[in-house]
Amino acid sequence: MDIEVGDILTMKKPHPCGSSRWLVTRTGADFKLRCLGCGREVMLPRSKAERGVRSVERGEGG
Numbered sequence: 001m002d003i004e005v006g007d008i009l010t011m012k013k014p015h016p017c018g019s020s021r022w023l024v025t026r027t028g029a030d031f032k033l034r035c036l037g038c039g040r041e042v043m044l045p046r047s048k049a050e051r052g053v054r055s056v057e058r059g060e061g062g
Contacts, residue, residue: 004027006059006060008036009055011054015038017038021037022036023059031044
């Protein structure tokens with residue numbers, strides 16, 4: 001899956017704040033994601049993050 005910094009991911013399961021949209025702030029073996037609802041940042045292993053993605057919106061410049 002081609003996910004880059006600046007992309008917005010819509011995940012299958014919502015965050016406890018109610019939002020299911022996340023901004024990608026770092027990629028590699030792990031993804032660093034920022035919740036667009038409450039601003040919480042989390043690190044997820046690439047395999048777990050890619051399994052949970054419903055859709056990808058390309059960010060600025062991509």
